[in-house]
Amino acid sequence: MGQTITYGADDKLIVPDQPTIPVIPGDGIGPDLWNATRTVVEAAVTKAYGGKRAVAWLEIFAGEGAFAKVGEYLPKASLDAIRQYRVAIKGPLSTPVGKGFRSVNVQLRHELDLYACVRPVRHIPGVPSPVLAPEKVDMVIFRENTEDVYAGIEWEAGSAEAAEVMALVRKLTGKTLRPDSGIGIKPISKTGSQRLVRRAIRHAVAHKLPTVTLVHKGNIMKYTEAAFRQWGYELAATEFGDVAVTEDEVFAKHGGKIPAGRVMIKDRIADSMFQQVLLRPDEYHVLAMPNLNGDYMSDALAAQVGGLGMAPGANIGDGYALFEATHGTAPKYTGMDKSNPGSLILSAAMMLDYLGWMEAAELVRNGIQNAVGAKVVTYDLARQMPGAAEVSCSGFGQAIIERM
Numbered sequence: 001m002g003q004t005i006t007y008g009a010d011d012k013l014i015v016p017d018q019p020t021i022p023v024i025p026g027d028g029i030g031p032d033l034w035n036a037t038r039t040v041v042e043a044a045v046t047k048a049y050g051g052k053r054a055v056a057w058l059e060i061f062a063g064e065g066a067f068a069k070v071g072e073y074l075p076k077a078s079l080d081a082i083r084q085y086r087v088a089i090k091g092p093l094s095t096p097v098g099k100g101f102r103s104v105n106v107q108l109r110h111e112l113d114l115y116a117c118v119r120p121v122r123h124i125p126g127v128p129s130p131v132l133a134p135e136k137v138d139m140v141i142f143r144e145n146t147e148d149v150y151a152g153i154e155w156e157a158g159s160a161e162a163a164e165v166m167a168l169v170r171k172l173t174g175k176t177l178r179p180d181s182g183i184g185i186k187p188i189s190k191t192g193s194q195r196l197v198r199r200a201i202r203h204a205v206a207h208k209l210p211t212v213t214l215v216h217k218g219n220i221m222k223y224t225e226a227a228f229r230q231w232g233y234e235l236a237a238t239e240f241g242d243v244a245v246t247e248d249e250v251f252a253k254h255g256g257k258i259p260a261g262r263v264m265i266k267d268r269i270a271d272s273m274f275q276q277v278l279l280r281p282d283e284y285h286v287l288a289m290p291n292l293n294g295d296y297m298s299d300a301l302a303a304q305v306g307g308l309g310m311a312p313g314a315n316i317g318d319g320y321a322l323f324e325a326t327h328g329t330a331p332k333y334t335g336m337d338k339s340n341p342g343s344l345i346l347s348a349a350m351m352l353d354y355l356g357w358m359e360a361a362e363l364v365r366n367g368i369q370n371a372v373g374a375k376v377v378t379y380d381l382a383r384q385m386p387g388a389a390e391v392s393c394s395g396f397g398q399a400i401i402e403r404m
């Protein structure tokens, strides 16, 4: 029987030695990935703490699995379990394509106000990459998860609502939109921007990383994207004045060198940032981004280090965190014990870090690095790595455990 994680002051979790952690294995390949992940995490925790600590998994349902059982894609009981236990992990969930269906992933983020999508991007030596020096990429993206295009405020072309909004736009701006336009609204708030940037700067401070970059399209969108940048700088000055220094200050007052112990806050326009991550990736460490730019950047950077199959992720709010594989359900491989569990396993390592169980997290990451280094990998990597020994999904889990 597990114990409950509680949430204390200063965004601190109080984690017992046997925490209950809800798990959504997910749809499609999710259950295979989860089986491998579970064995790896349990082996790492046992090896690190010799039985003093252990996770009590609580399996809950969402997605197709839940629909088949109780006729709902996101049952209230599953949501309540995550609310109660605070930290959870999930495999991929399928999103049926159809009118009016709201993705369960998006619902979970919305219901729990998981406002920061956190994606560490780092190359594992040996993983095939399309760029020449993937080892230069070592960044963490903090992407705003609740506003911007994820706010979901849209009206169909030709609808009465679209006509009403057009009339309002005409009244407020004097501009006439084409009558056959669909209309979407892009809200970006000071509150939403600053809580995201706060998490990004806290991460840089805690991990002694030298820079945080605010990425935006503020040259075109003054009151949303440029405001995100402005509010980010303001927050850095007011809440992190003792550790943060702006790029302008670094050049004006410190001869272009970041003073010891400081985090440099800089900003880049989103299109230029896509060039920067290819041309000078080692100059960037933490990126804070509004939703849509962050969405593109997360997948582009994942591709740079070898693809989504190995990219971990988390959705984090105040007092709640949901760790997840970043790829989909790959339905054609369902039940074949074939797919790469790397993304879910590395997400579980992020979760162990978040619990403060860093020793176990390191063992997991070492195990993956050593298995890939020994070229013992699943089909997706094996087909790109000459001389690799292809193993199944569960076989990859075992290979990791043997090499922790």
Ligand code: NAP
Pocket: 029, 091, 092, 093, 094, 095, 096, 105, 309, 324, 325, 326, 327, 328, 329, 330, 331, 339, 340, 341, 342, 343, 380
């Ligand atoms: P997908 O499930 O990510 O799969 C596309 C292809 O990516 C697979 O056929 C496979 O390529 C490769 N792939 C994905 N995961 C892999 C893994 N763990 N190991 C090895 N290869 C992997 O994308 P999709 O087909 O577009 O989406 C399927 C369903 O997933 C949809 O219902 C979608 O809504 C959902 N989805 C869920 C999430 C989420 O829960 N976070 C995210 C994205 C999509 P090869 O065939 O070339 O081997």
